Amino acid sequence: MIYYFSGTGNSRWAARQIAARLHDTAQDISKLRQLPDLTHESQIGLVFPIYAWGAPEPVLSFVKKLPKTQVFTFAVCTCGEEAGYAMKKLSDLYPFRSSYSLVMPNNYIIGADVDDAQTIHKKIQDARNAIQALTNEVAQHQTVYRVQEGKHAGLKSGLVNFGFNRFARGTKAFYATDRCNSCGLCAQNCPASTITMTNGKPVWGKTCYQCLGCINACPQRAIEYGKSTQKHGRYTIDAYVND
Structure with missing residues (x-):
């Protein structure tokens, strides 16, 4: 099962692309009414957007309650440019074997305008290529950490993310x-x-x-x-x- 959280569709699209390539199913965590039964799952994936170099609140709440499993687990975050230490912080809450970041078109229009059409199409095509590569690795249960953390990742995923959740929501x-x-x-x-x-x-x-x-x-x-x-x-x- 590939679980996802999405606002404007970037992570939903990525989750469905990943699920299709892995012959799996994508499930929106915001529509879950009870914790999932992982007994018969062959793999567990999680796809979500980065908000201020951190995972969104519902994603953190979900992984804290998600049952531990012996099957292969992986997480993919979508971001405008950088993920900071979001994936490392998430792995402190749940043992993901592999972690990836996908650069996707900007949707946080409070901070900046949207990308131009050419940039949007290029980011989506690059994401398609990245999804092809990561799903090949996931299918082979490879342990991979391919995340664009960026500069000052600790500061951004720490103080800046704290400020965002405290004052900018x-x-x-x-x-x-x-x-x-x-x-x-x-x-x-x-x-x-x-x-x-x-x-x-x-x-x-x-x-x-x-x-x-x-x-x-x-x-x-x-x-x-x-x-x-x-x-x-x-x-x-x-x-x-x-x-």
Whole structure:
């Protein structure tokens, strides 16, 4: 089984690509209602995005509860550039035999604009090639650590990640503009279940993972985060792939 967590689709796509090549199944952990039974699994994979050089809260919660197993285990993170020590920190919680990072198109549009189309297509093609290589290694149960940690990885995955989780996950800056047509897609897809529709408009609760799926996937481009996203594009992988 290949478990995954995803906001704008990068990790979902990667998990499904990996599962297809390994003749396995991909499962969204945000939709699990109970801990999985790993008794009959031949391998366990985990795919997730990097948020501020760390694993998202639901991923950490999941691996802390995931039963230990004797089968081959591996983890793959998707990131804009670098993963820091996220994979090493994750392996302190669960014994993954192999770890990988995949560079994918930028989706954290609070911090920077989306990549241009040429860069997006190149990153996706490079990711396809990387997935082919890593699945060959996983199929042979090879122990591999191929993660782009980047400079100052300890600082980024330590102090910066702490600051992100402590101070940068607020929801007060989210709002819907007059473009909103009350479709409710943001509320339906929120992995934190923090968005509710009130009088036809989305209202954000306190819990937020900062996946930014609500902003990027809004078909009306009606959701903003303060002024940070007003001049930035939007990105979901579904606009660039059909597999």
